Amino acid sequence: MEYEFRRNTLTGTVLATFSMDHEALGFWFAEELGEDTDKYVEICQVIAQLQSSRLPQWRWVGKALSIELDGEQARVFANELENGEELEFEESLSLYDGESEAFCGLEDFYDVLVKWREFLDETR
Template sequence: MEYEFRRNTLTGTLLANFSMDHEVLGRWFAEELGDNDTFFQELIDAIAKISKGQMNQWRHIGSDLSIELDNEQVRVFANVLGMDEEHEFDEQMDYYDAESESFCGLEDFEQALMSWHEFVNESK
């Protein structure tokens, strides 16, 4: 999983770009986490508890995107996923959902999270 963090020089907006199949992580970092130190610390604490076996899973429902952690992986997904469980797509329709849902390993996510936090603090 590759990623790049930037700040828009005109607007100051934080930007995160992740490799293919992980695009939604970029949106989550920029839109849901941003420069929120309290939320960052909550995530670090949850990862530590999960890694130590003190907690099985953790979930945070954001405004547009949510995140779930367990001892193996992280799932980031759009809140609209799963709301219309009865709707099924035509089998011949090519449905691309990498911009709506992504999975990555817990360790990879923690590394990206720490890099993001460092980036945000350096660019303040």
């Protein structure tokens, strides 16, 4: 999983770009987590609890994207995926959902989370 963090020098907004099949992670970091230090600390604490098996799973519902964590993986997904509706396509067509849902290992997610915080601290 490759990623890049950038800050627009004119507007100050942050952007996270992730490799194919992980784009939803980029949207989540930039749009949902952003520069919220309290949420960052909470998620780090949750990950520690998940890794020590004191918590089976955790979910945070954001404005457009949500995140689910368990002891092994992180899942970021568009809230509209949870409405239960299934889209049907012709056999030759398929839906690309890399921008609406992404999975990665919990340790990898934690590593990116730490890098995100370091990026924000360096670019303020």
